[in-house]
Amino acid sequence: MPLVPPYIESLRPYEAGRTIESVRRQYGLNHVAKLASNENPLGASPKALEAMTRDLKGLSLYPNGGLDLREVLAREYDVKLDNVIAGSGSEGIMSNIIRAFLCDDDEVLTTDAAFIGFQVLAKSRGVKYRTVPYDNWHYDLPALAAQINENTKIIYLANPNNPTGTIFTRHQFDEFYQHVPERVLIILDEAYFEYAKDNPRYPDSMHYRYDNVITLRTFSKIYGLAGVRIGYGFAHEELIRNLLKVKLPFEPSTPAQAAGIGALADKEFLHRSLELNARGLRYLTDGLQGLGMKVIESQANFVMTVLDSEQDASRIFEELLSQGVVVRPLKAFGLPNCIRVSTGTDEDNQLCIEAWRKSYGANVAAGRTG
Ligand SMILES: Cc1ncc(COP(=O)(O)O)c(C=O)c1O
Numbered sequence: 001m002p003l004v005p006p007y008i009e010s011l012r013p014y015e016a017g018r019t020i021e022s023v024r025r026q027y028g029l030n031h032v033a034k035l036a037s038n039e040n041p042l043g044a045s046p047k048a049l050e051a052m053t054r055d056l057k058g059l060s061l062y063p064n065g066g067l068d069l070r071e072v073l074a075r076e077y078d079v080k081l082d083n084v085i086a087g088s089g090s091e092g093i094m095s096n097i098i099r100a101f102l103c104d105d106d107e108v109l110t111t112d113a114a115f116i117g118f119q120v121l122a123k124s125r126g127v128k129y130r131t132v133p134y135d136n137w138h139y140d141l142p143a144l145a146a147q148i149n150e151n152t153k154i155i156y157l158a159n160p161n162n163p164t165g166t167i168f169t170r171h172q173f174d175e176f177y178q179h180v181p182e183r184v185l186i187i188l189d190e191a192y193f194e195y196a197k198d199n200p201r202y203p204d205s206m207h208y209r210y211d212n213v214i215t216l217r218t219f220s221k222i223y224g225l226a227g228v229r230i231g232y233g234f235a236h237e238e239l240i241r242n243l244l245k246v247k248l249p250f251e252p253s254t255p256a257q258a259a260g261i262g263a264l265a266d267k268e269f270l271h272r273s274l275e276l277n278a279r280g281l282r283y284l285t286d287g288l289q290g291l292g293m294k295v296i297e298s299q300a301n302f303v304m305t306v307l308d309s310e311q312d313a314s315r316i317f318e319e320l321l322s323q324g325v326v327v328r329p330l331k332a333f334g335l336p337n338c339i340r341v342s343t344g345t346d347e348d349n350q351l352c353i354e355a356w357r358k359s360y361g362a363n364v365a366a367g368r369t370g
Helices: 021-028 046-058 069-075 089-101 116-124 143-144 170-177 238-244 256-262 267-289 310-322 348-364
Strands: 084-087 106-109 130-131 154-159 185-189 215-220 231-234 294-296 302-306 338-341
Touching: 021 310, 046 256, 069 084, 069 143, 069 231, 069 338, 084 089, 084 238, 084 294, 089 116, 089 154, 089 185, 089 215, 089 231, 089 238, 116 130, 116 154, 130 154, 143 170, 267 294, 267 302, 267 348, 310 348
Parallel strands: 106 130, 106 154, 154 185, 185 215
Antiparallel strands: 084 231, 215 231, 294 302, 302 338
16 A cells, blocks of 8 residues: 555645745846735735734634634524534635545536636545536536536535636526535535626525535635635535534634634725726726737636637746736646736736736747737
8 A cells, every 4th residue: 555645646736826025036026916816906804904913812712613703604694603614714614525525436526627726625535526628618517417427426616716707697507406416515616706796697605595505705815814714604504513523623713713704894895805806807808808818708806818828828927927927827727728817906907918918019029929
């Protein structure tokens, strides 16, 4: 027996985007625009920061497993405490779902090039991981339904989806749901729901609850708390009860829980972040399309561009990097010819389009791209 199981040996460790400091040093730049990880360019919610600071005096005591945040969420969403879980980011909860519910012969089903965090977690469990291709960069829900078999245990859907930024509608979900047996658990990852919630075509899953669906959400995106690691989920009490058995007893940490509670009350910050993002999405989409790029219409805080080849994508990535703009090449997701650009401040969005124009212009002049 090898020490390391083959399904772990074959995994590639998660590669986070480049840090601002390392790019600044490498290229001797004063300013770097980090548009690689779908973070909030306004920083963290001020109310979250206040709440964290207030709670620092309790750091010598163990936290209460997210109970305070769960109570606030239960009140806010009008559900029972038993329907809510809090964890170290939504990925922390995903990891608990995988640990609690997957047996060796179970299978996971999702789209090709799904959110990489989920890919890594599911594959690390060593179960069969099956995917279907996108349909015009949207989840192909009918194709997914057709792939469900007696071993399917978890179906992962992100709405809006990362990295494409696309959504599915309530009608599409309901059609799909008719084909899903009760024994199958659907993870509905709504990390970006705040960005899409005002779109009438977007279905907020808190308005359509099913017993075998777990909704996951996070404070990492619109509330600017990615570094704190705090997320939450809603599900049937049986599912939550079992998740609570496997979760680390003391996650989330005291400051993380306080930050989440503070952030939920920060409507002003939410509003400002949404406005900046809407402007950024329009600017980046128009700017990139104006350069002849194929851009997928996004309902989140990033846009995906589809280039002609992997070489084009890595060339643009490197050239943007050298000009102080960090974007996300999507090879690790399984889309080697695609690049994802997060919305930034107005200035950073402009810097990105300007840098892209320079790189692209240089490539056209050299006859390298079309
Ligand atoms: C679809 C999706 N789900 C979950 C996450 C991770 O969220 P968290 O920081 O709460 O673990 C991300 C982060 O990029 C994401 O894109």
